[in-house]
Amino acid sequence: MGSLQSLIGPHRLDALGAWAVTGILVGGVGRFAAGGEFDWAVLTALLVAIAVTVPFATRDLETTVPAELLGLVAVPVLVRAFGGFPQVTPFLVVAGVALLLAVVLDAGTSLTMTPRFATVFVVIVTMAVAGVWAVGIYATDTLLGTTFLDGQTELMWDLVTAAGAGIVAGIVFELYVERSARIARLRVSNPDPPAVDQSEASLPGNGTHHHIAVRTLQAVLGVISAFALVRGNVTLFVNSGGPLAITFLPALFRREYDYAMGTGIVLWITVASTLHAAGAFELYGAFGWYDSLAHAVSASLVAGVGYAVARAVERHSGAVAFNRKFRATFVVLFVLAVGVGWEIMEFTSGGIASMIGGEAVLAQYGTSDIVNDLVFNTVGALVVAGWSTAHFEGLAARLTGRVGRLTSGD
Incomplete structure (x- = not known):
């Protein structure tokens, strides 16, 4: 490096x-x-x-x-x-x-x-x-x-x-x-990843409650996906089936990488996915505040991933050191950048739909919608940067090495 x-x-x-x-x-x-x-x-x-x-x-x-x-x-x-x-x-x-x-x-x-x-x-x-x-x-x-x-x-x-x-x-x-x-x-030895402390990834309630809530929300997503499939609504199916698949990622990580996410984080992922899918089921249009809520919750999850990435790089390499203020700043910048990338994906989806016909899989609803999304993305990022980064220390430990090699140039 x-x-x-x-x-x-x-x-x-x-x-x-x-x-x-x-x-x-x-x-x-x-x-x-x-x-x-x-x-x-x-x-x-x-x-x-x-x-x-x-x-x-x-x-x-x-x-x-x-x-x-x-x-x-x-x-x-x-x-x-x-x-x-x-x-x-x-x-x-x-x-x-x-x-x-x-x-x-x-x-x-x-x-x-x-x-x-x-x-x-x-x-x-x-x-x-x-x-x-x-x-x-x-x-x-x-x-x-x-x-x-x-x-x-x-x-x-x-x-x-x-x-x-x-x-x-x-x-x-x-x-x-x-x-x-x-x-x-430089040649810097890479420390062994610290043990994962699952207690860091806790949310209110116990594991049984979290498990029940996750299964309930997955059932909701399954019903929406089935309804979209029966009705032949491709847009709704993509916006519900995709989030449903995301909710099974923790189980995949547990089976393939022997990494058991805390039940609180699994519930967090499932809630964010369900909010997005339910929004595609006409809730975005019915309630003006719903889009803001969905973006804030989703952005909080993205912020946690951004924090985990920064901590993984820091833990991987002795040539990298950040302080608390930089980590918090990086979390907000990361979410803003991902938010811009998401808006570009929506814009691209609309452009493709206009060329080939049909409904855009990812839709935008004007300039105010774009700006509102970016603002509430930032709200979610600020919440995590200020109070919730500890929930993602376990993920950071697991990412150490994989993300570190990508961003340190080893």
């Missing part, structure tokens, strides 16, 4: 290049501000602030972010300064900010992350920021009467563009890391 810390170091010639790029970015801030493009002025100023953090913190002007990396991040700013690709370049800059932030946090704080995890972090942050941007722009248009958004399609293409920009930036950074002579290769 590699160390991001090795990217930061005193290199006189490289520092000259980094300061030259920083000077160009400072000029870009002035150009954008003079032209009234204050959003771009702020974005570019943020890049400058991150770039100068390292030399100011170390009090050594020769210790900088690598010039070639900073120059790469500055490319979309220069392209935008000359009027090119206005739809894509903002999200490329956001990806660049995330990339530099990962390097600086690793070098200047107690946080440490491998290049592979930094790549994942860049993608997640870019998509999460796109989700926050969508909510913010919609709120501005609604409350202040502005017209930044021109409908659902424009919003969705912006989210698609953001996801693409994050993925491209992550791939570029991964290639840079593989070819950079400045990345120190």
